[in-house]
Amino acid sequence: MQQERVPPLPARMGIACYKCFKEEDVRLSRCSGCHRVSYCSSECQKLDWKAHKPMCKALSSIEKNPIASTTLFFSLPSEPTTDLNVLHNNSETHGSNILSFCTRSLSREVTIPERNLVGWEPRCMVCTRTDQLIRMEVAKNGTTSNDFQRLVPCPQCNLSFCCSPAHWQAARALHHGPCEDGHDGLSHCEMNREVRADIKFEEVMASAHDASGQWMWxxxxxxxxxxxxxxxxxxxxxxxxxxxxxxxxxxxxxxxxxxxxxxxxxxxxxxxxxxxxxxxxxxxxxxxxxxxxxxxxxxxxxxxxxxxxxxxxxxxxxxxxxxxxxxxxxxxxxxxxxxxxxxxxxxxxxxxxxxxxxxxxxxxxxxxxxxxxxxxxxxxxxxxxxxxxxxxxxxxxxxxxxxxxxxxxxxxxxxxxxxxxxxxxxxxxxxxxxxxxxxxxxxxxxxxxxxxxxxxxxxxxxxxxxxxxxxxx
CATH class of the missing domain: 3.40.50 (Rossmann fold)
Structure with a gap:
């Protein structure tokens, strides 16, 4: 029996169907419970519901938890920053807190796919807000200083996000400057585009060879x-x-x-x-x-x-x-x-x-x-x-x-x-x-x-x- 593939990066980020992994030529809809994963059809959502249901409820419960609200907003910067230490510390703290809340809600350890949903949750590049935090902020204050109530992806790479045009302006130098983790002087945005190309390559290989998409030569x-x-x-x-x-x-x-x-x-x-x-x-x-x-x-x-x-x-x-x-x-x-x-x-x-x-x-x-x-x-x-x-x-x-x-x-x-x-x-x-x-x-x-x-x-x-x-x- 062929092992089911782990959802690829776009599916973990909610920009591809979480069941069939389709991203192009489909209309995606967010799960109405957790707003974290997306599906291309009701059929895919129904097929995935049994597996997704526990984590969906755990993620949804966070927005109704007053302790979670206080904890998650505690370290958010009041102004956009490009200090990577601050950004990484905030993101890692947020992810750790989300996993802790989910573990308590589930009364068990999270699985690897569930952990991946938290690890690769889209965040604003200069304030680390997530869609969930934006929703919680709106619910708490009745208004928001952001021009949008949902993260906006970079139109070139579609893998980095900001919560407003002002924050995109603040992130421009960081996103389009040389990336230490890259090669040949490529920027963070250009490296993201290579990642997108590699994901498409894996999809082609998986379709052609009915395998995991790992191609060796x-x-x-x-x-x-x-x-x-x-x-x-x-x-x-x-x-x-x-x-x-x-x-x-x-x-x-x-x-x-x-x-x-x-x-x-x-x-x-x-x-x-x-x-x-x-x-x-x-x-x-x-x-x-x-x-x-x-x-x-x-x-x-x-x-x-x-x-x-x-x-x-x-x-x-x-x-x-x-x-x-x-x-x-x-x-x-x-x-x-x-x-x-x-x-x-x-x-x-x-x-x-x-x-x-x-x-x-x-x-x-x-x-x-x-x-x-x-x-x-x-x-x-x-x-x-x-x-x-x-x-x-x-x-x-x-x-x-x-x-x-x-x-x-x-x-x-x-x-x-x-x-x-x-x-x-x-x-x-x-x-x-x-x-x-x-x-x-x-x-x-x-x-x-x-x-x-x-x-x-x-x-x-x-x-x-x-x-x-x-x-x-």
Whole structure:
């Protein structure tokens, strides 16, 4: 049975049907209860009502709760501001309060789709008001200083909002100026437009392949020799190969294809980038067997679903005969005893006798090392993709940090955004790691360029391996 798709970003924001996800060529109507989700027809609303009903009632009850009214309005700025710290703190506090009210109303924890409704609720870019807050303000005062009683989207990107023309004027420089989380000097608005294009690309892929919309690609050529990754970019390095591979006409841009491929291919390229930086010479490129340990966390496990992209490591290192990848994490399928999985290679690699071996271990990384005892062999690199070490399980990760430092295991940690990277770098330094100056905390030149707007914020994006938290040896 095919798993039902998680509502995409436009549906979470109320600008696409929450059931069928249609956005164009349909007339959307807001749910009359919570005013939070939209539907393209009564049929879609009826089909979704059983799932939506609990959260609908929880959200609706907030507007009738006098304590909620006082709490939610407490930190709203009286004047528009472009101070990102103020805006982010307000948005995150508001989201946390909404989740608390909903959790009490539901008498249970909110689900991921329910949490997403709160995280990606549209907010004014310079005062963080939501449609719900505007309604509550009108009900409380009988009037409002805003010219509109509903958020107005940017006509160019349709993913950022303001509550009045005056606030749009105040937000103009922020919205149309260079975005730190972007690339090639693109503005926040231009990055939003790329996000819109990527969502449409996913819809096409999902329709064509009856799948989740996650499209993966890796080049099937083998490089004649190792060459440095310095000065390269996703477009320059992969654009021509991808265009030929997928048959995109010359007059059409490759942007959505490149960005989609980077979301998984980032794992192989980040490994190679770290190895190049952490080694003083190129001896590592000529090893018979290259061993990578990946410490992973979370249920999505891109490392498993995107296993094919790791062959790019072999394809860029023609002298390496075997790539051994150990995937280690508490949520891995299986048990503490490593489960060896030989994987297929491309016809050329197979003809040349090259191998790709994966091992799965359901354990923390320090648990895996301790269980190996004297049989543990130091890898060429231990990498933790988007570990979230500064966000959760800090005690568990601190033990891993200490082990990596004490045993002088070459390691790299990546993060989704600057905030996580800088916090993780501080934890690594506290554990005694001496961070390589080119490996964080900084943006990852080989992080995914398929970005997602930050939840509970009005500005900024995050991406898979978007930032390097710290590398050391």
């Amino acid at each position: 890796a080049p099937d050529r083998i490089k004649s020799s190792w060459s440095s990754l310095g000065g390269l970019s996703w477009e320059r390095e992969f654009g021509d190969d991808m265009r030929k591979s997928v048959g995109v006409p010359a007059e059409r841009p490759m942007g959505p294809w490149i960005r989609a491929a980077s979301d998984h291919l980032t794992m192989a390229m980040t490994i190679l980038y770290a190895l190049e930086k952490l080694n003083d010479d190129e001896a590592w490129t000529r090893k018979h067997t290259l061993t990578i340990h990946a410490s992973i966390l979370g249920a999505e496990m891109k490392e498993i679903t995107g296993a094919m992209v790791f062959e790019e490591v072999l394809h860029r290192l023609p002298e390496v005969k075997t790539l051994k990848l150990v995937l280690c994490g508490p949520e891995m399928p299986g048990g503490h005893i490593p489960r060896t999985i030989p994987l297929e290679t491309c016809p050329d690699c197979t003809r040349l006798g090259r191998k790709r071996i994966h091992e799965h271990v359901a354990d923390t990384y320090h648990g895996f090392v301790q269980n190996k005892g004297t049989k543990f062999e130091k890898p060429d690199l231990c990498i933790a993709f988007n570990s979230g070490a500064s966000q959760e399980s800090r005690h568990t990760w601190s033990t891993t940090f200490k082990l990596l430092v004490d045993r002088k295991i070459p390691a790299l940690f990546t993060a989704y955004n600057r905030e996580e990277a800088e916090a993780e770098a501080a934890l690594l330094c506290a554990a005694g790691a001496k961070l390589h100056p080119d490996l964080g905390p900084s943006k990852n030149p080989w992080g995914s360029i398929k970005v997602i707007p930050e939840p509970n914020k009005v500005y900024g994006f995050y991406a898979v391996n978007g930032w390097l938290a710290g590398g050391f040896s």
